[in-house]
Amino acid sequence: MKVVSFANAKGGSGKTTSAALLCSGLCARGYRVSLLDCDPLYPLYDxxxxxxxxxxxxxxVQDANRLATAIKAASPQVxxxxxxxxGASSVMNALSFALSDLVLVPMQGSMMDARGALHTIELITSVAENRRSPVNTSLVLTRVSPMVVTNAVRYATQIVEERSVPFLPIPVLERSAFRDMFSHMTNLVDKDxxxxxxxxKARRDIDRLTDAVASCIDTAAGAALPGRCKH
Ligand SMILES: Nc1ncnc2c1ncn2[C@@H]1O[C@H](COP(=O)(O)OP(=O)(O)O)[C@@H](O)[C@H]1O
Ligand SMILES: [Mg+2]
Known part of the structure; x- marks a missing residue:
């Protein structure tokens, strides 16, 4: 079983949407997937x-103990x-980083999201230092316009790149389908x-995201010392 966590201290950075897209993409390929919703409002669960x-x-999942139990219980079946x-810097988040095969940090191209991402990367780094092995981590640019790269996106990505955490090679584009999936309560892949x-186009993007995540996990798993995936 592979564990993928979505984290950014900043709300609205695209964690829940990207998690739902990845779930849809993996299920479309026949994988058995379990979602653990740790947001106290439970939007992903709903x-x-x-x-x-x-x-x-x-x-x-409400606390770190339940997270550990849920991950252990899922292992043979998922x-x-x-x-x-x-967004909290909680024990639950730290535990999730420690148990993950990949931590994805979604961020929109904005300073506020970049700051939230930096905050989260600091916590991930502290977990990695304490367990004395790296945590495979990748940023994901979200809600990107398919048409233009704005200066704000360039600036925000430069700031986080200074921490030498890579970005997934493909961003999550801004799509009304991805927003509507929560209004119409659809998963986009099961039916028309x-x-x-x-x-x-939304399905094509889901497929590409799924490929990028799977290869990010495989690259790190194949490395002599599991670390951050290289693109
Ligand atoms: N790729 C996307 N395209 C369109 N809307 C998006 C996209 N990603 C997120 N959103 C919208 O942005 C808002 C915040 O996204 P959400 O996934 O809930 O962020 P978080 O979980 O980090 O708080 C929601 O209204 C969601 O519908
Ligand atoms: Mg959320």
Missing amino acids: WAVAALPRNATALR DYLIVDLS HAAVSNLA
Whole structure:
């Protein structure tokens, strides 16, 4: 079983949306997926109750003990466990980093998201230092316009790149389908949805995200000393 956590101290950076997209992409490939929603408002769990793809399960998790128990229990039955964390610098987040095969830090191209990402990377670094082995970590640029790269995006990415944490090679584009998935409570991959615009492009993006995440996990797993995946 592979564990993928989504974390950024900044709310609204795209953690929950990206977690739902990855879940959909993995389920479309036939993997068994479990979602652990650690946000006290449980938006991912609520989406999952209504729209969960076949092969997936979802749980609400309130504290570090339950997180550890849920990860242990999922291990024999699940191929991928996706943990959607809240913005808190909590023990639960630190434990999730320590148990993850990959921590994804989604961020929009904005200074506020970049600062949230830096804060999260500091906590990840502290976990890695304490356990004396690196935590495989990658940033993911979210809500990117398919048309233009703004100066704000350039500046924000430069700032976090100074910490030498790589970005996933593909961003998550801004798509109304990705927003509507929570309004229409759909997973975008199971059936056709007349109300969702650009569904084919949305599915293509989900597929690319799934590829990028899978190869990021494989690269780190193949390295002599598991570290940050290199793109
Ligand atoms: N790729 C995207 N395209 C369009 N809207 C998005 C995208 N990612 C996130 N959003 C929207 O941005 C808001 C915050 O996203 P969310 O995933 O809830 O962030 P977080 O979990 O980090 O708080 C939500 O309204 C969501 O619908
Ligand atoms: Mg969220």
